[in-house]
Amino acid sequence: MANKEKGFIKNGDRFRGEHRTYRGEILAALIIIVIVIAIAFRVNQIFYGFDNPQITPAGTSNAGKDEGAAKPPAGFRQSPDWKLMLVNHDHPLEKDFDGELTELRYGQSVDSRIYPDLQEMFDEMRENGLSPRVVQGYRSYSEQENRLRSKISEYMSYGKSKEEAERLALQWEAAPGTSEHELGICVDISSETGENASANEVWNWMDENCWKYGFIKRYPNNKSQITGVRGEPWHYRYVGAEAAEEIMKKGITLEEYLGAVPVK
Numbered sequence: 001m002a003n004k005e006k007g008f009i010k011n012g013d014r015f016r017g018e019h020r021t022y023r024g025e026i027l028a029a030l031i032i033i034v035i036v037i038a039i040a041f042r043v044n045q046i047f048y049g050f051d052n053p054q055i056t057p058a059g060t061s062n063a064g065k066d067e068g069a070a071k072p073p074a075g076f077r078q079s080p081d082w083k084l085m086l087v088n089h090d091h092p093l094e095k096d097f098d099g100e101l102t103e104l105r106y107g108q109s110v111d112s113r114i115y116p117d118l119q120e121m122f123d124e125m126r127e128n129g130l131s132p133r134v135v136q137g138y139r140s141y142s143e144q145e146n147r148l149r150s151k152i153s154e155y156m157s158y159g160k161s162k163e164e165a166e167r168l169a170l171q172w173e174a175a176p177g178t179s180e181h182e183l184g185i186c187v188d189i190s191s192e193t194g195e196n197a198s199a200n201e202v203w204n205w206m207d208e209n210c211w212k213y214g215f216i217k218r219y220p221n222n223k224s225q226i227t228g229v230r231g232e233p234w235h236y237r238y239v240g241a242e243a244a245e246e247i248m249k250k251g252i253t254l255e256e257y258l259g260a261v262p263v264k
C-alpha cells in the first residue's frame with residue numbers, strides 16, 4: 001500500500017504548476033479509501049461472516065445469521081470458571097491463550113491445568129491394554145487461520161469459486177477464534193498404532209470413563225444441531241469432574257449444560 005500511495009502522489013504532481021489543482025491527489029485518496037474498505041470487508045467476511053457451517057451438507061446453504069437459522073440464546077453469560085468457557089461459532093474467544101502449556105510425548109501441548117487428569121486417564125487406559133495418543137492439543141489462532149486458509153486453497157484448486165471454497169472449507173475447519181483447540185483444554189485422541197480398530201477401542205473406553213477424569217465427548221454424532229459441529233468421536237474436552245459426570249451421564253452437550261443452546 002505504501003508504494004501505491006507514493007505512485008499516486010507522483011501522478012498528482014503532473015497537475016502542479018500554473019493551474020495547480022489537487023484533482024489527482026483527491027482521486028488517488030478516494031481510490032485508496034475504496035481499496036482499503038474493500039480489503040477490510042473481504043477479510044472480515046472470510047473470518048467472521050460465516051456461520052455454523054460445519055453441520056451443513058455440501059451443496060446446501062446455511063448461514064447462521066440468515067432468517068430461520070439458529071441464534072445464540074439471549075442472556076447467556078460465560079461462566080467465570082475456566083473449565084466451563086464455551087467456545088463455538090457463536091462464542092468466539094476474546095483473547096489469545098496466555099496460560100501455561102505442558103508439552104506431551106508427541107509434541108502436542110495442552111493447558112498445564114488439565115495435564116494431571118489427562119495423564120492419569122492415559123495411564124489407566126494403558127493399564128487396560130490400550131495405546132492412546134494425543135494427535136492434536138492446543139492450537140494457536142494463527143495455526144487455525146492457516147488451516148482454514150489451506151483448506152480454502154485446496155477447494156479452489158479443485159475449481160471452486162472463492163466464495164464456494166470458503167463455505168466448503170468452513171465445514172471442516174472452524175474460523176480462527178472459534179476452535180476449542182485454541183483454549184488448550186481439549187484433545188483429539190487416536191491410538192499409537194493409527195489403526196481404526198484400536199482408535200475405536202480408545203474412544204469406546206473414553207465414552208465410558210472420560211467423565212471420571214473431568215473430560216467429555218464434546219461433539220456426539222446426534223448433537224450436531226446443537227454444537228454446530230459434525231460428530232467427532234476423537235475430540236474430548238476438559239470441563240472438570242463435576243460437570244463431566246452430569247454431561248456424560250445425562251448424554252447432553254456443553255451447550256445444554258450451560259444453557260447456551262442456539263435458538264431458532
Ligand SMILES: [Zn+2]
Pocket residue numbers: 136181186187188232234235236
Ligand atoms: Zn478436535
